[in-house]
Amino acid sequence: MLEYPQVINRLAKYASFSASEEIARQLHPFEDQDLVQYKLSLTTEARHLLSVNDGLQLGGCTDLRPYLEIAAKSGTLDAKAFSEIAYTLSIARDIYRSLSHHQSEYPKLAKIAEVLIPPSGLIERINQSITDRGEVLDSASERLTLIRREIRNSYSKLLAKLEKILKETRYQPMLQEAIITQRNGRYVIPLKAEYKGQLKSIIHDQSASGATLFVEPLVTIELNNAYQELQLSERNEILRILHELTVLVGDFAEPLKWIVEALAEIDFTLMCAKYADDLHAAEPILSPPDKKTHNPVMKLYHARHPLLPADKVVPIDVVLDDSTFAVVITGPNTGGKTVSLKTIGLMFLMAQSGLHIPVQSGSELSLFQNIFADIGDEQSIEQSLSTFSGHMTNIIRILKFSSTKTLVLLDELGSGTDPQEGSALARAILQYLVQKRIPCFVATHFSELKAFAHATEGIVNASMEFNLKTLHPTYRLSIGLPGRSNALLIAEKLGLPAEILEAARSTIDPEELKTENLLDEIHRQHDAARKARSQADRMRSIAENSQRELQKRLNEIEQEREKILSEAHAEAEKELQTVRADISRLRKEYSRAKLPLETIKPLETDVKQNEQSVKNIGLKFSSKLRKQLENIELEPLKIGEKVRVRSLGTDSLAVITAIDKEEAEILLGALRMRVPIRDLFRKFETEPEEPPAVPVRQPEDSLRKNSEGSASKPLYHPSPGVEIDLRGKTAEEITDILDKYLDDAALSGLPFVRIIHGKGTGKLRQVTRGILHESPHVKYIETGQDKEGGEGVTVAHMKG
Template identity: 60%
Template sequence: MRENQVDEKSIRTLGYGEVLSRLGRYASFSASARLAEMLRPGTDDETVRRNLARTTEARRLLSVNDAYRLGGCVDFRPALLTARKGGTIEAKAFVDIAATLAAARDVRNSLLAHADTYPLLAETVGEMIPPVGMIERIHRTVTERGDVLDSASDALASIRREIQVAYGRLLDRLQRLLRDARYAPMIQEAIITQRSGRYVIPIKAEYKNQLKSIVHDQSASGLTLFVEPLATVDLNNAYYELQLRERDEVIRILHELTMFLADYAEPLERVVERLAELDFIFMRAKYADAIRAVEPEIVPFAKGTNLPVIRLYEARHPLLPPERVVPIDVAVEPGIFSVVITGPNTGGKTVSLKTVGLMILMAQSGLHIPAQSGSALSVFQNVFADIGDEQSIEQSLSTFSGHMTNIIRILRSATAKTLVLIDELGSGTDPEEGAALARAILEYMIEKHIPNFVATHFSDLKAAAHATAGAINASMQFDLKTLRPTYRLIIGIPGRSNALMIAKRLGLAPSILESAERTVAPDSTSGADLLDEINRLHELARRARSQADRARSLAENERREWERRIEEVENEKERILNETYAETQSELASLRDEIARLKRAYVNARLPLDSIRELEGGVRAIREEEKKVEKAIGKTAAKTSRALLKDRPFRVGQKVRVLSLGSESLATLSALNGDDAEVQLGMIRLRIPVSSLRHPNQDDEDPVPARPPSEKAPSPVFHPSPGLELDLRGMNGEEVVAPLEKYLDDASLAGMPFVRIIHGKGTGKLRQAVRQILMSSPLVKMIERGKDAEGGEGVTVAVLRGD
């Protein structure tokens, strides 16, 4: 949503402003804090995806460097405005400018150096380039405390030397007066102080006419006068005049530096903007970590039906206390765009509506959402909400009039690309008329294909949702054993008010309850009982589905992680091949140069016959060597080409068949090195030719020839696996060194591609110690924070280097 599109009243109702307020607490400086205040949801799918991906990159960076922050940065754009207007920037402001530019330079260099790992963050700082020489010039002019240096100009250095001389003369004259015995009875205290910018001495008031002087001040009691002896007036004047000259020269220097900044105002503003944008990305990352959020998948509106996708797993309202919030699942089937939620008034319908709305607003703002992996959302052009009675309070209208005024406004703007959330549709008036009006509004939204979530207690709306294509009932679960709501949303089943049960829990007299139960129609009671049974069965199914979804999500995350790590290995392999090819080409060029040199020597030199024959022999030898190198290059290039073009290249970690062993048993491919491979068969590790490998379902084309009798079978090398995980919880930083280093050695020898180190969360000291050891180990290629399913911050994954 562009800022001019967003419905401010609705996002305020949903609590979006409070989310931004909490996000702003993670700002490093004011410019990024303002970005949080002004943040509004986007409406372009690709932009939303990139913003979410930037947040993900920042979280990955924080997982390996949780102390990363932009400290010491200041939004100095007001100072640039002063410069553009021809004013003069104060010296202290230059200190802040230099510190901010230095921070921008350092973080830019750091991210560009890791552009392969953090491409989106590197892109963000690409234009964050401080003007050349700017930081150095400020440092040559101003100290870190904000004082202009003597070396800023020759004139300033000269004036300050004169000031030192004048100051010395003035103090010397005043000290001689204080030491003079003739004046000792007059002196109140033998000190030199300042009043009105002049150096004075304190005398007793009764002696004011006995010492020729100028009175500048007196004590509160009137017993002490602070006077400037006439003998020091000229010295004070000279000192003061030099101070004025110094002030003028400092102003001139600062103004000259200000004009220098004004010439670079645009690139300097760009530095602040990019720095604020980068810090804003890290703010989103830190907030996501704090609320245990995930990156949702952004999916387009469904083709054909043009309907949105809303799939939330265990979504949690981000503003409720974590210990109180109850996660909800909202997985609407394809083709459904209207959800009618029913159930008891205290059951959590309003919170569910707000949770759905906030999840969408947060995702479209580049914020990760507090839900489980696998959650997916479409991008809406706007979100409208009529929840609570805020509108009636603002407009001094009745509850019904306030709601209806807001709903009319919403329906005028709502489209098939917007989302409408309405709480207690049709309430606040006569039940019969309210139900009829609510049904008509619901049918209008369904007819116009306006995606909506509606909470109600009217039975007519349940029937409408059941009978209308594109609509579905939902309910808030009620625990029949405890007679309390569970606050869980159940899609597909209408709810019941449970008014009698709630009244019983609240303590209504049994006699009244019995009378009410006799009044309720038997058909209604039996239908409610049937709904209760359906709800019970649905809860059992929900739990089973939830377990299956979590298992599937975990498996999918593991698959993606393996694919990413395999891709890294493939890229590294290709890089090594290319480097080898380039080195071989360089050697070949050197050989050709040597041949040319020998030919020139052969033609031009007048040499004895033996020397000529020796040269000819050298040429032939070099040509033979050249042919060998060219043949090797050809083979390498052909292998590289086949590796890149082959439909199914072998990848480290996959299952393979080893034909040379005459067995159909599957082994794990643990390493690839040119034409050689290493496979793991249980506890046995074998080195064999790649040509002996086949994919599990691959035909045995190009069968491997029988091994000659003289050829030895591959000799197995036993390297037992130490296991995928090492648990170091309960140890301190010194105790983990030996077992961790041994574990890394064993894992490397066993050919394991990665390992997990469990250190727990705690204070973070053990995590820091473990990661320091891992980062300094030559056996470790890179480290990452564990996935949520693996233990999150309590686990570090180390990717090991191959042989």
């Protein structure tokens, strides 16, 4: 009814082997919140693993448990079974090694993998005896090596004897072909039927036409017998080897069973992760019911039906406040009410099964003990039940077993019978659910239920939107707005004569018409607000994309600048090293020639001056880089910024006092003027406020003044980067780390930073956001977008 089995079928298709598919087929919702949270977190961990190295490869693994049962019953496994055992165990060993090396990144997966340690020597023992194609090797035993050597010798002798017969002139006319073939395991030659008896032999077979007899010459009988006996010896030795290996596997049956189950669990987790990635799903936040009202938490943002194409399905928002536990959905037929009910039900079923759900990050929900639904036409021919009777049978059963910990979904409540009686029944059933405080979503076309929901505490109206211009449903769900009747408007737009429409309107209660007109106006205003919000969201998305692009350009420029500085510094240092080496050489030569060392003093002075130049080279290249970057404006200029006027050709700084479209008003010293914005460019971050001067000792008053707040900023403060990863740190460790990082980010002028704290238990995120809220450098924070890491990342926008 809710299509949960179809979801499971799609999940099962991601299985690498039968054992993990079996887990998927048996998946069901859980009530234990800790267990559900563990499974959700495990899937999140696996998705991270997939994003890093495409996950772990389990293709080709085999469920070994049937083989273990055969071994336990003293049976004998064939060679193919052993090749599958060896391969599966080698995969288990590889996964154990991989996850044990990344235990801190994937602790839950690594914990499962702790049992993936094959019994010592088992893989090697199998590989010594069996190939990966399931063939027994000569090296499986010394006796098998000897037997197969004898078989090759015996085969050579037998063929040599038969070939000699084929080549004899007297026999060639008797032969159908000069070939050696096999019949009944014996090597024979094809003899023409008319020469029967002329070659002493035993007949083993004949052709379909009877024209050819396949005969074994008497002179090769002993050779054939010897060959057959050796083959029997080989088969017996192989059986002995396989039985010996079977006993060895049986001795390790228990740990091998654990290995298979652990592999299946890891593969199932990867299946959930791959399915979640394909659905663009998110891990929901699990929250207990509200402490005061005991109502469940239901906040689903952009929920999508998992079985419908992502590019065609219309997402719905289901966000209820703490005082609401029931929703009445009204709207046109084929408007999406049924799909909305199924989507809501599937979100809870999937989440409680430990699956990520196709919603926006930040969606939140509570767990239910049961989820009951009555959806679709339940007419039963076999039981001779009508549509109405089928619905009532389901609803009676639902009401009997429902409680405050049950979610009830009812589609077209009261339909299939007389409208007046159906409406009365629908209202009474809804009233019963509300009195029992049973969480429910009820879809109906009865207008009486809209008024009941409006007047009853704990219930909220909702509607499926309808586009009156196109006369088509939009499939959007609007919580808080009751559905409107569109029959007269649709009839009017389709061309029904005006006198008929007027006659219809005259039979409707004027108050009801007034209410419908008011409802139409509310819907129009709601549509306008939604469009405005959608436009604002698009503009914000564009702005965020622009900000990211600008930050990317800024990072590239900073990297280029640092590269130039580094290369220049390295080049200067290299030249100084050469000069120092020359001076050292001259010292030695002058010393050996007993010449005065004062001759070298000027060179040493030059070196010291050059060393000072190396220290200042960053400033020189910053100035050079500034000239190259003057024309690059990464963000619009703002009031209060310090700029230079390109046309004036001066280094003097001006301050922007006003901006009007394409012109700006600036204050340059005591001069106020208006100039085109394109004529302005920013002061470069690393240049000094004043031109560099020869360092002199400042008087104490000046030092004191600087220390009180007027000291000039450093020429250059290196950027700490726009991202810091705190995963793996404790809550106590991150305080000092994050404080220093924010100080450095503020000094280097970063507009925003990203802090990666991961999802986990949420403690690190809580501590991180507490520090950010208290930081004097942070303007505001927000959760990272899905592709940035969602709830695992916090973006802090810095103060200017």
